[in-house]
Structures are given as C-alpha cells and as structure tokens.
Amino acid sequence: MPFLSLGRLPLSSTLGADQLASPEERRSLEVGFCKRCSLVQLMGDAAEDSPAPAQPEQEGLLERLMHDYRLGSHHLVLALEGSSQQLMRQLMQAGVRVVYLEPHPERSKAASSKGILTRHERFDRHYAHLLREEGLQADVVLVNQMLTYSSDLNGLLESLAEVLKDTGSVVMELPYVRALLEARQFEHFTHQQQHYFSVGALHELVRRHGLWLQRVEPLSEGYLRYYLGKSRQVESSVGWYLEEEQKLGLTDAAYYLEFASRIAAVREALMALLTELRARGRRVAAYGANLQGTVLLNYVGLGREVIDFVVDSDASKQGRYMAGVHVPIYGDHKLLEEQPDYLLLLSHQPSGMARQYPEYLKRGGKFIVALPYPDILNTPLGHKIQIGT
Template sequence: MTAAITACRACGGETLRPFLSLGKTPLADALVRPDDIDAAEQRFPLEVAFCEECTLVQILHDVPPQTLFVDNYLYFSSFSDHLLEHSRAHATNLITSRGLGEDSLVVELASNDGYLLKNFAEQGIPVLGIDPAPDQAAVAIENGIPTLVEFFGVEVAQRLRAEGKQADVIIANNVMAHVPDLDSFVGGMAELIADDGLITVENPWVHDLVQHAEFDTIYHEHFSYYSCTSVHNLMRRHGLFLNDVEYFPDLHGGTLRWHCGPVEDVSDRVREFTALEEAEGVTGFAYYADFGERVQANIDALRALLIERRAAGRTIAAYGAAAKGSTLLNASGIGTDLLDFVVDRNVHKHGLMMPGVHVPVRPTEALLEEQPDDVLILAWNFADEIVAQQAEYVRRGGTFLVPVPTPAELQQAVQSPGGSNVGGAAEDTQTEALS
C-alpha cells in the first residue's frame, strides 16, 4: 500500500506542484527470484513534485520504509571501490579536522555494512552504526562495528542520550533522501549531536539531477531531492544551521556534502551555492516545469538507440543491477527483447532478475564469457570505475553505452554525466568549491 502525499513532508506546506510522472513502477530493489517469475509484482505510482514554500522536491506516494529497506534491500556499500575511497577520505579528514580520539563518538545513520565506520574504528575511535537493513547490519556487526538494527528518529536519539551517548560527529550519507518523516530524522540529529558537534549529510544535488536529466535516480526509496536552499530551510526548523558545503561532481551524478551543526558559522561557499540556486531558478517551479518532456525525449532516444543496434544484429548487455537501473529499464520499457542480461559485482543479486522487466542478473565475469557487442552502463555514476575494471572487455572490441544525459556510445575521453573523464582509470574523488 502507498500513502498519497498532499502536504510537504518537510514544512507541511500544501502548494505541491507535480512536474514528472514515471507511471507505476515496481520497487527498484525488489529483485525477482526465478521461482517467482509468474507471480504478480506490485507497482506503485512514481510522481514528483516541487514545494513552493520550502523548495523541497519530493515524490507524492510513500511506500512503507519496512517494505523498502528491510524486506527488499540488497544494496551493500562495500562493492564500490570508488565509494570506499571517497568514504575513507571523508573519515580521514574528520579525524584530523575534528581532533577525534578514544573519547569521541562517531555515529553513522544508514551505516550499511560498516564500510565507512571501520575507518574510525581502526584508529580506536568509538563508533555506532544505525541501520534497519538486517543483512547489512549483520555484516557490520560481524566486522566489529556496533550497530543498532532500527530506523533512526527522535525516539532513538532520546534513548541514546538517556544512556549517556552524545555524538561528536554524525554522518548521514545518502540517507536523508530515504526518509519519509524528515521532522523525526532531523529532529533526532539535533537531539543526539553534541553542542559543538558536526553533522555531515551527503545527497545528490537536485540541480545536477535536472541539468543532466538524471531521471533514473528517482525511485520509491528516494522520498526527497535536495538543494542547498531546501537543506538550509529544513535544518533551521530544527535549530540547526547549514554552515558549509562541498561539491563532488563525480559522485552519484553530482553530490553535495552539507556541514551542519547547532552553532551558526556560515561559510562563503554556502552563500555562493544558495546564490547560484537562486540565480538559476532552482528555488522556483519554472526550473522543473519542462523536466517531464526532457525525460520522455531521453527515453525515446535510448529505446531508438538500442532498437537500432539490436536490429543490426548486435548483442547487448547492461552493467549495474541497482535501483537506478530498475527505474530506467521500467520507465523506458526496456526488457529481454533488447537486453540479454545485466551484470553486477554484488553477489547477493546474482541469479535474480531485474524488477518488472525480468532481465537476469549475472556476475561481471559474464562480460568476458559472452563478450556482448554493447554494454549499457546503468550504473553510470560509477562509469569510470566500471570502464577501468572492464579494460579487457574493451580491448576485445566491446563497446559501452551511456543512457544520460544523452544516450550515446561511450568514446575515449567522453565526459560522464557528473563531469569526470570516462574511459580511463577511476580518478580520485576531489572536493571542488563552486567557481
């Protein structure tokens, strides 16, 4: 069952203006077992709207979090080398800049398999992970990362405070988008953070999502899509301040890391980003008004590209059995008629099928075993990493295709949607100030 949203999940405003509908799609991470191929799959409306009062972009139908993140969640962070490097750099910087030590406490919300917290634990810094996904939490606990297997909110924060726990640092990477009850989530961070503590939040930037037509990053697990302006408004309602921002153009199609805390100390970078959003119209509905038309043009172009290559007798596979791939395939109507299989490094997905379209998921070794003529990179946010890993596939004559911002054959030195140079080894993630 889904709940229709009529008021903004952040500010309660009732001026929500829809601008994109991807129809009814299956849950993006609900991969199908072969034994269940004939069973009916649930599909839910996937519509997106803009709040004219606080500028938050959000979906209009909520699937219960238990269904999304406990019953059907197979994402393990440790399968991405690029993400591991990014996370380790983040942890190292925090240890140095915050002077963290054995008397500190670092709390990560949506800690997954402990991929980030292990960097602190290795230095003897106390950590606590909080994540409702049981399989991922079990891996973290097995690896020595204390983890609470539950959803985070005000009640959890109050309980931890009652136990004498206060966080010097709270990290929330790619989770605030996954939260339907933002009041409880952000209120919980305000409750748990120390008076001089730091909260860092990472999520893709809605500015880049729209600019690069990244419609496949929209799915039911992502309740909200953030700008600096909407984060500023959200934090202020809970007594927190957006004090700094970092930009990672190569991560997830363009990611921002917001630095927040109970003490106001706003940097020039925050002012620059919010000024840019105002100047480019990110804070108004007109910025989003034609997004649906642009997405449909992308879908039509992608189908035409695959149909043309299939008609020429080419074999086509895909890389990345992730949620964005599910959205792209279902919204575009791309199934086994155009794709032979999908490969993924995540062993938990092998032998299953993509939701809705039922394209089988195989290990990455299948690319060399089958040597398809083309591989559509569904996980385009890790294109550098994928191309580097699959150098032998390319050497044998294989061709990569990318679906966004414009469906095309990937050539050496072509720029990826996030701005990185695709075709060589994955570059180190760099923090860039707005220029």
C-alpha cells in the first residue's frame, strides 16, 4: 500500500557544471507499506542495487563479539561489503580468521593493503554456494546494511543461512524505521535505499529462511543492531520491541498515512518560512551536499530563488551543483565570506554545526532546522526563537 510520494526526484545528489544544460534522469519516489509483513519499501521504478555504504566503527561491537562468542583462531568471521575495516583488523589482531567479500574496487584494494584477506566478489546465492563447497561456514557474518539496499531480500537471507554455522550468528546494523518516522526524516527515503525495517518486519522476513531474530540492541542515531541465528534462543529484547511496535501501531497502515500527512505539513511550513524571510530581504544558504539534502530541496521545491548557495566541507563536492535545483556548492569559506542571515541545515545536528561554525554564529548568523518541524535556532545555546524573526 503506497503511503508517501515525494515526486520525481533526481537519481544523483550533485552535478558538474557541464551537466547543467543536459536533461537529468528522474524517477518517481513512492514509499509503501506491506500490510501482510509490515515492511516499508520503495515502490515503482526503484533504482538497481546500490552498494552498501562503508560502515563506520561500530559501537562496542568488538567487545560484544569477543565476549559473547569467545572468538579465537579456530573461528571464522565472514565480513560482507562495506563492513568496518577497523573492526576486521582488530579481530585479526585478536587471532580471529577474517574473510572479507567486497565488490567495490576501491574498498577492496584498501582492505587488501591493510593485510585483510579480501576477495573482490559480490555475495549472492552463487557465491554462497561456492563458499559452502570450499568448506567455509562462518561463526559470525557481518552484514552491514546490505538488506536495506538489496533488491533480492529472500536471496540474500537464503545465502546467509547457507554460509552460517548452526551455532553461528549474523550481525547487522540497520536504520530503525520507527526512529526515522518519529523524527519525520522523509529525506532518508532515496532511490538507493530500497527497504526500511521495523523489528517486526525483520522478524517475519528471517523466519522464512530458517533464521531467528535472537537479540536487538539500540544504537545511536536511530540504528538498531540485530543478531540472527539458526537456533531459537530468543532474548527478551526481541519480544519487548515487538510488543512496543504493536502498541504504537507500526503494524497498522494508519501509522504510515499519518506520517505522510505530517510531512506535507513540514513541506508547507518550511516553504512559507523561507519565502517570508526572502520577502524581508534576508539571505539564506544551506549546509549539506548529500543525497538527503538533494531529496529535501527537491521535494520542498527550494531552488536558487530561495537558497543562495550550499556549503559542504567535502572538497569533492565543491564547485558542483545540487541535482534538480542547481544550487551551487562551495567550501566552508563561502559562509564567512557571504555571511548569509540564515543557514538551513540539510544534514548534521545543530550542536555539531555550532562547533564547526562558531564564527558564523558570533557574527549573528542563525541556523534553520527543517525537521521534525521547521525552526530557527539561536545557537550555540540551541534555544528556539520565534519563526519569522
């Protein structure tokens, strides 16, 4: 059942100057909810499989793995694409055998240069069968976010079950759809990420492939860590999350339709606020030349008539333009050179931005946050001030 449409959005996040005159490829971005299994997923013409992003250092995972599984030289950890290379090195230093499957050429090369046993291969049904024929079954499989980016969930889980020992565990960290919806983070719905999981949706999905959701742990920034296995050793954390989701209505379509109505209100409020500021002669820039920022600008309809420019500290994005709306992207220096009255935060928390740009704030600049509802912040103290001032 579709519940949210963000319109026809560009597939890329930024464009080069030489691409501005060419037609951009756009696709409808529509999100749906399955009433039968509670999975939230893209509908219609979703993009092809995208590589899972590289995983940063995972909170406390090394200690958890070493303590709970007592890993040693006779154990095998199979790390799939985008897994934390720092974690793999730490496991190797502890004497654990690690095999890394990475189809992304740059990440594969980087891992090999660090001494990690790396195979430049994509993990799928075929390669899972080859691993099984080699006698390689894992005590732990690190999956990163592959489930959210895969177009073949059943095939991926079938493959995981094939390479996992009967006593082994699959460990994955995924964005929690409840956290995303409660914060109204519609900009995280992109063409690249195809699935958004509740605990209930993942629980139903893995059971079809002989796996059990055994443990759930909360992480920062709206993520959950999941442990899957072949035995029915289910901890109380799983039941707690399932019960909470039932109470909150995450198994009901009405929950998602209400989210969509709130997002429409955010869109109207943000456009009204920025239009009012421009009418008063105020200048507005934005921060964050990432895919989420592109989604937000295009969905709300914020082009160069509203946003003067975007700043981003990533040098590879500077000199380019935001896809769809063609707002130019500059380095941090532009913010102090131009000193716009307001900076719309397309990504990052206000507290972190206050530490990054103290001089901008000292000169009287103010931050605008779009979500969960548009506000002007009197940072660095983080106090909200009345909209329209």
